[in-house]
Amino acid sequence: GAVVSQHPSRVICKSGTSVKIECRSLDFQATTMFWYRQFPKQSLMLMATSNEGSKATYEQGVEKDKFLINHASLTLSTLTVTSAHPEDSSFYICSARDPGVGGNTEAFFGQGTRLTVV
């Protein structure tokens, strides 16, 4: 089946620095990718929709200047957490659907990135 790969799986950074997370679709082209955040024992909260070649669409309450999304190619979306603070520590997960399959279909998720800001 289709695979979405996310990197890194874990990252520890100092407060005030920026961290980039990559999400790649390995065997299909994804014009749209989704970024989620998950706090411990909570569900996935959609942060933004990443659109290839255009601006990302952010969910209400998500700061677009803090969470920069770039979808420069059909197989790569990146999420940059800028000026990270300890409260940004969370599990970040990306997902994509294979547009080659007609209709609404399953989403494929990356392995997730555990971000710890110290």
Add this chain to the structure above:
Amino acid sequence: SQKIEQNSEALNIQEGKTATLTCNYTNYSPAYLQWYRQDPGRGPVFLLLIRENEKEKRKERLKVTFDTTLKQSLFHITASQPADSATYLCALDTDKLIFGTGTRLQVFP
């Protein structure tokens, strides 16, 4: 406001029994609903998708129902096994997936 609630945060059952998980939603009218399994520290994995005009969908030991009048989906795992222990998430499919609160299922031998 829009809500997606899964009835219990945790569900403990004995091996061999049927686990039933509930997903209720308000203020949405999804054409599709999906169920995912998530293991600790991993991304969700797709299990089943059901359309609004389908009452029931089955896949091996899994069964999903979708009642658009009640705004509810039920997810059943029959003959449960310890390996079924995980968090199960329902997701409303409105071009983007909006996830429910999740239910942690623990199957005891």
